[in-house]
Amino acid sequence: MHYRRSMIVGVAAAAALTLSACAPQAPEESGGGSAEAGDATLTIATTTDVVNYNPLIGNSRSDYWITNLMYPHLLSIANDGSKEPQLAEEWGYVDETTGYYEIRDDMTWSDGEKLDAEDVAYTMNAVKKDAPSGTFYGQLANFESAEAVSDTRVEITLTQPDSSIVEEIGFWGNVVPQHVFEPAGSTAEFANDGSDGGWVSAGPYLLTDVQVGQSYTMERVEDYPLVEGGTPIAAKVVYRVFPDVNTEILALQSGEVDVIANALPPAQVEQLRNTDGIEIAEVTGLGYAHMVYNMQNPDLAKVEVRKALAHAADYQAIRDVVLQGQADSTGSSPLMPVLSTYYDDSIEEYEFDTDLSRSLMEDAGYTADAAGMFPVSFRLIYSLQDSVTSQWAQLVKESSAEAGITIELQGTERNTYLAMTNEGDYDIYAGNFAIMDDPVTNFTLSYLPGGAINYTYVDDPELNALIEEASAASDVDEKVEIMQEAAAIVHEQVYDNIMYTQNLYMAYSSDWDGFVSKPSELLSIVNPVSVASAFPVSE
């Protein structure tokens, strides 16, 4: 018996020692913050862990939100899609194949190194050379090289005239510290996981602690000239991971988190709007949801069939029922109203008219059977992870059946959906894009032959010529005119069926205020300036 007791005590002692080793140690106290800034912690909920800390590779939203607080962009974006200064104060073109950025001279990395034009040029050249898998590389098709011609001026050389590239690179690309990234080798392979002495930041916050699956703690960088007062207000920002949106909302309601970074599901917006202690911020959407008809299918190659399908969907009902009124019509045009410079209100939404659809099908040479159904059947693919599209796909199927057109729904897991999309394995593609900020870039990718997102497989010489003309046009009015002409062709030929722009709603605690909203879910109220400007109401 004595032996057994000794064993139990021994095991308990060993367990206690092991657990002691597990417990985190309290950090040493550091010096106080600035007089203007408070000592509050802003806790933000996100649904995914950081996948990659290298902003040139990063692909998940959490990657973007967290690395954005450390690695600045040259340009930001306004609600109408126009670009605004961030690190760059001026930008434009020297000639048709040379662009430039004039950057601020008061930015430093958190390790004391100056952030200058060399960092900007290095970042662009390294991305072009190493081809990392992020969005940035995709913007560099017509980019040849970048050169720092002074401490504050970067000039880029293009392979051909491209009137969008300066703004697109400036908006999509983060600038990384050359003195950290260059010694690490290829930017496509550098994990930047802080294992070699932590991170370096030129944003408002610096990542200091990572608890995988649980939280990401960032501490204030005292000198951040992009925010009023020059210092971020919250001393710490903690991103907490809640994979389930329902749990995330409960955490906001209970006060465990202050902000939810991802947009709320439409069904949750009204309920939370009426919940005490919670505020809802409306954020402009800069993307759209659409259906694309695969013209490799002989039936869908006929414009009458595409039009028949376009008139067989009740867009207003979709926006009212599925999106609960939280979406706007784009007039079935890829030039959304939010892009006010480009928007053409003479293009009108496809009217929901099943009689017109039937008539168009007959014009295309099809005869309905006794049950009123035409001898066609189309397979519509969508991602099951996208709950909104999953719902409206069902409505489209039902309304198309009223027009005598059979649609088979094929909802799949996201990776399968991506693979099927990539292989053109669909008749109708249903999906959405988060940000379509630049119409010329959007049209180039969507409607030129070989374009990365040309899901229609369209190759229309007239449209191609207009897009190429717009790409080379340096005058904004001229570019707008060309793009409106191109959009009219897309609408008339139903090369794309743009259904709505979804407005986004973000939830935060009424204990906080001062957020600065930017369009799109990627920026919303968790963009660097917004996070740095937020303050606790009680203070």
Place this chain on the structure above:
Amino acid sequence: MSIALFVLRRLGRGILTIWFAVTVTFLLLRLLPGDPALAVASPNMTEEARATLLQQYGLDQPLLTQYVLYLGRLFQGDLGTSFTQSIPVLDVLMERLPWTLLLTATALVLTVVIGIPLGVLAASHKGAFLDRFVQIVGVTGQSLFVPSVGIVLLLVFGLNLGWFPIGGAYTDGVYGGEWYVSVLTHLVLPALSLTLIQLGSYVLTMRATLIDALGDDYVTLAKANGLSPRRILWKHALRNALLPATTLIGLQLGFLVGGAVLTETVFAYPGIGRGIYEAVTQLDFPVLQGAFLLLAVTVVAANTLTDITYGFLDPRVKTS
């Protein structure tokens, strides 16, 4: 059959099972529709960039070559590097494994500690109200869906009553003893959730085997010898009824690990189950392979241990 041979055979079977699990996992992942290069890259990636990515991952090699290389590295203890995080898979898994072990072990212990008395209670009151009540609770428990149970527990005990935190495994920014307390309070709801869905099968099995045992001749003999019903139940019948329950513990471990994927997702618990969920969405083959291997080893080890224990407890097993 000698004990040594019995143990060796069980170990051999375990190793064979692990090899089979490794091979099936390897093949299944590559049969999945979807392109890992697409999962980690932006949709406007060029064909060249995609080819470069596939080359980086070694996915441009023939399947057999990939398999041989993978097994070769595995024998050297190298689980590969995460596609998406560019860090060793072992590091990815080891950060998460302790939390899953804590959660599943707690749930397993709770299931056994609550399940045995409930099963005994039901069996000893066979046909009575208590027995029917326990049966209803058992069957209902088996029908529960983990996320639904999780959300209800969070809503009631987390948000409304405020007794427990909403998510995570501990409170950020607390240290020492306070940290342990926070670990315990964060553990309660996910462990309870897992326990509730596992409890049913344990209680019902316990009840059925104990009722069988109570009908055996040795129980009749014990009654005839004047032993008290309590002594017969706890000292004799229960000991024999525990044997099938021992097997169930091993089997349940597999279910617990499966349940952990959903439980950890709902409760934002940073375990390996959530790691699997995330790796699936990102088609991160090396992490998935590593995670499944780790789980296969855990489950096989537990089952082998159960088999061996069973062999010691019931000598008939060794000779069969």
